[in-house]
Amino acid sequence: MADGLRRAYLSVLLPAAALAPIPLYWTGGANPAALIAFEAILLLLGIRARQGKPVSLSTTWLNLLGLAYLGWVAVELTTMPRSFLRIVTHMLLFSAAAKLASLKTSGEAKTALLVIFLLLLASASSSTHVASLIYFGLIAILGFRTLVRIAVLADFDEAPPPRVLQSVPTGGLAVVAIAGACLLGAPLFYALPRLRAPFANAPFRVSDEFSSVLASDRVDLEAFGAAKRSDQVVLRVRIDPSSDRDTIVRLREASFTQYFDGEWRRGDRAPAVPRTGIHLLPAGAEREPASVSFELAHFGSGFLFLPYGATTVELDRTRLASQTSDGVVQISSVQSAVRYVASVRTRLEHVPGDSAIDPNRVPPEIRDYAFQLTSGQTTGRAIADRILQHFLQDGGFHYSLDAPPPVGDPLVHFLLRSKIGHCEYFASAAAMMLAARGIPSRLVTGSYGGEESLFTDAVVVRGGNLHAWVEANLDGSGFVVFDPTPPAGIPPASSRVAFWKRFISLGQELEFFYDRRILGFDSLDQIRLIDSARDAVGLLSGAASRLEAAAKKIASGSGRGPVIGLLVAVAAFVVLAALARRRRTPPATRAYVALREILARREGKLADSVPPAEVARRLAKVMPGSKADGERIVKVYAASAFGGREPDPAAVRDIEESVKRLRKLA
Amino acid sequence: MTLIPDWQIRITNFGLGFILLCLVVAIAATNTGNNGLYVVLAAMLSAMVVSGIVSRRNVRGVSCEIEPIGEVTATRPVPLRVRLTNGMRAETAQALFFVHEGMPGPLWIDPLKPGESREIVVEGTYPRRGVVRRPDAGLVSRFPIGLFRKYRRASLPREVVVLPLPEPVAVPETPPEDQRGGRPHAKRRGSGSDIRTLRDFVPGDDPRDVHWKQSARMRRWIVRERDAERDRVVILAVDNALADPADPGQLEMFERRLSRCAAHAILLLSRGGEVGFQSRGVRVAASAGRSQRTHILEALARLEAIPMSGAPPFPPVRRGDLRRMVA
Secondary structure, three states: OOHHHHHHHHHHHHHHHHHOOOOHHHHOOOOHHHHHHHHHHHHHHHHHHHOOOOOOOOHHHHHHHHHHHHHHHHHHHHHOOOOHHHHHHHHHHHHHHHHHOOOOOHHHHHHHHHHHHHHHHHHHHHOOOOOHHHHHHHHHHHHHHHHHHHHHHOOOOOOOOHHHHHHOOOHHHHHHHHHHHHHHHHHHHHHOOOOOOOOOOOOOOOOHHHHHHHOOOEEEHHHHHHHHHOOOEEEEEEEEOHHHHHOOOEEEEEEEOEEEOOEEEOOOOOOOOOEOEEEOOOOOOOOOOEEEEEEEOOOOOEEOOEEOOEEEEEEOOOOOEEEOOOOOEEEOOOOOOEEEEEEEOOOOOOEOOOOOOOHHHOOHHHHHHHHHHOOOOOOHHHHHHHHHHHHHHHOOOEEOOOOOOOOOOHHHHHHHHHOEEOHHHHHHHHHHHHHHOOOOEEEEEEEEOEEEOOOOOOEEEEHHHEEEEEEEOOOOOOEEEEOOOOHHHOOOOEEOOOHHHHHHHHHHHHHHHHHHHHHOOOHHHHHHHHHHHHHHHHHHHHHHHHHHHHHHHHHHOOOHHHHHHHHHHHHHHHHHHHHHHHHHOOHHHHHHHHHHHHHHHHHOOOOOOOOHHHHHHHHHHHOOOOHHHHHHHHHHHHHHHOOOOOOOHHHHHHHHHHHHHHHHHO | OOOOOOOOEEEOHHHHHHHHHHHHHHHHHHHHOOHHHHHHHHHHHHHHHHHHHHHHHHHHOEEEEEEEOOOEEOOOOEEEEEEEEEOOOOOOEOOEEEEEOOOOOOEEEOOEOOOOEEEEEEEEOOOOOEEEOOOOEEEEEOOOOOOEEEEEEOEOOOOEEEEOOOOOOOOOOOOOHHHOOOOOOOOOEEEEEEEEEEEEOOOOOOHHHEOHHHHHHHOOOEEEEEEOOOOOEEEEEOOOEEOOOOOHHHHHHHHHHHHHHHHHHHHHHHOOOEEEEEEOOEEEEEEOOHHHHHHHHHHHHHOOOEEOOOOOOOOOOOOOOEEEEOO
């Protein structure tokens, strides 16, 4: 291979070779030192090629290097027995570098391309971060450019002129080709058969506060506040029908009955046998239940968010969940998003379950405070109202996510001293005081409200929407929701994303899309897609049937009357519109237009640029005897159109007579 | 690889390798359930489709017309005017190569912008005498990513007559006196003894007529032009009836006869003689001059071998004309 051609091949292959293994640095697929050495070799090859002296190792050198590398492989196998992937990727890196340093034929350039492709496969298959999308985009652009130029070089036996490689591919075509490939590739990606569960799932992006709040059977006051400060997406909720969105805003996750030094525990509850479908309540008879789909993004092991009134829960992927006596659904540890659908009754009198805080385990300071505060109240409802009034009005309490550092028990500190805290402080204190007064109560965590998704009709529940409240049996008839948090601390039921936050949201949506729709896409999703397609076809088919029936009805005569009426109405509308347009045209203009038409019939098509005076002059020339009428019309028209002086009725009559005479003359 | 393809689209070795890789990635993706591999596979499959569509438009959208400049003689280089027009309204035609059977390799064509027309002149050769109606030339492209190689044959505004290459031969014998034609004498140039003038050498001149002293003085070949010695009407004849027209050996002999005949005609005409040509079913009336040279060479270029059985006879010779069979 001539030096010039080798240089051309190197200039085409080196950028792709440099980019292909980059993700291996983050995925641990290759030793960073090996990657740096590889990139350094490519840099050296690039510099030498640019200087016009491309490196071309002889076969002897290659053999020696190969033998030396075999020795290194033996060392790797003995020292890193569990890193087989690394050994393979290191071998690929070595092969790519060696091949690029010893290009002798165009066939060898294609072999180098194959090795680069294998590096790309290693990178693509081991990348699970959303940034892989950037990698895929870059490699698509660079890969297309490389393949196009390699294809061009295949027809050259000698060095091509520099303009050859610079001229292909043109930018526009590259954009069109890549866009076309993306448009085609996206449905292909979703249509390709999935026989196995996804090999890699989204990385478990749960910070400590989330893991302690959402993924365990205990929750402490500090961690809950930290979780509420987070902007992370907790779950996405899709409500069908969407009209029920306003009523399904409070999602219950877990209930707690045991408190100890700032931490709530669920207590021992014997869960039922795990199963994929769970019946929580008997279905309501009032109307068709709402269907609520959930995608719980951040989850380890814990509880499902469910709306009040949920009657059944169906989990995807044959996952198992169990229901406890207090209506909480618990799921075992999972490493990916959990999807489930709940049927929901919109009217619910009481919350199921009877677990409650043991009054004997209420801290004495809180017990005393409760008795002191509600000494005048005897019924549960009155006690609850007094507590609420105390928190909102006369207690001097303030809602804040930044509660001061507690001295002693955080709850006691909040109630007696700081009087500043977030929703869980208020709910915990209220639950404890109710329990102290002998009213069965418990703390419940969950979420309230959410924001509208940027791209879908789903409700996005973020860390800020996490909320805590109380369930209490106030009048002995059953547990009901009691929310003692001041309004400032209750998340909005529905919110829109602020403009400046949209960029952040966009990134999060993209992350969710990648995790959920690309990395975690599986056969169940495919089945769902097929179902959607089938439903769409069914809808179309139904619409076609209705259309056909309507057509038959019209053809049979029974529906002819309305159609004829409609046609008559359309015709009348057209005629009236034409008349109205005619009325709007000033009489002088109408006369001048008629003048032009008469002249056009004599001279042929008249250019728009012919001025009125010229029209009159030409008409006088081709139609002797028309001079006076023509000039009169033009004069009135000029005064009307350009001078803004509308002709009086006598003048209008005059020009209309003139037009009639001219038409006769013509 | 033959330079001029007999196909319009063909998958390349690279394309075959690409398909094989698709299969490998498909198996890997299906077996592992790795969605990263599914992304790569989907991209590869869609790249194949897009490549097919783009390359089809790229080659089909460009028209190519070739036309030789001047006389075309078999195996001799001839300048060819190639007109390329990109008929696409929005796409730039790129990565195109022009191929011709008479060129040593593909010729790179710089990208053609939408609607652009370009004219280039290349040098090519036609290996065989005859009439070319469909040129062995056209545009080839592996665009965009080399999976397919597409070819579009060039068009010819009119047929190309490839004249036979005259075989170097000895000066034909002068016809004997008793066989001379009965045409009136004319003071024409020929091979008489009187020198008419001196002029530049042209192909076909008898080397014996070279005026060495004058050539040395003028530093170019100068020949003596003589008066015609007498009227010579020679009808050259080639038998185009072969026992087996498909036999390569017989065809080669036939082609050599045609080349020899061409050489005789050129020599005789250059010496001022009247020359005609005959073959079975073919007749070129005797005449002199440069146009007669063209007539005879064109007739030779168009002459085809026919089977002996049922072959028509030679046209009759006019009284006094000499018919000389070229063997």
